[in-house]
Amino acid sequence: MKVGLTGNIGSGKSTAARIFKSLGIPVFYADIQAKQLYADPEVKYEVVALCGNQVLDNDDEISFQKLGAIVFNDSEKLRQLNAIIHPKVREKYWKWLEYYQDKPYTVQEAAIMVESGLYKKMDILVVVTAPQQQRLQRILERESITEEQIRKRMQRQLPEDELIKYADFIVKNDEHTLLIPQILSVHQSLIKKMR
Helix, strand or coil, rough: EEEEEECCCCCHHHHHHHHHHHCCCCCCEEHHHHHHHCCHHHHHHHHHHHHHHHCCCCCCCCCHHHHHHCCCHHHHHHHHHHHHHHHHHHHHHHHHHHHHHHCCCCEEEEECCCCCCHHHHCCEEEEEEECCHHHHHHHHHCCCCCHHHHHHHCCCCHHHHHHHHHHEEEEECCCCCCCCHHHHHHHHHHHHHHH
């Protein structure tokens, strides 16, 4: 069974994914896999062709901060960048899945699973939610970007109330509701589905 795990930026998807992993469930981190692709010379060439040399840092590597400043201000460039990256991540995922045929289920953690249509390839969708102000605060604490840049990224994602319409399970990460019992409950439900 293929489980998709998604949520808007700063919702705590990665934290939820680590809990699934601690339960012995294999987790494919799509966003990490995507970032690793930028080191591939072919991908780097395509990204520079799309956005120009200004996306490179002093070591001639892709700067995610510079790239983000361009694509989150230009929806067409963002669409084209996704068209470069997403098929390659999907290819990695299908190869990765082959190693875990013996597991009851696997989890794929990805930010824009619904927006990209990837959720249709999953058997189950788990959506992690959190209040916008908390999400904003979490991102400000972990990344060196401005509040305005974060809000632009948030606007590129489906509003949370839309996102949860696609969910089979909703996990609240609002700092009031305990996260681990919620993930355990989802895990137990998924195991029962397999029987």
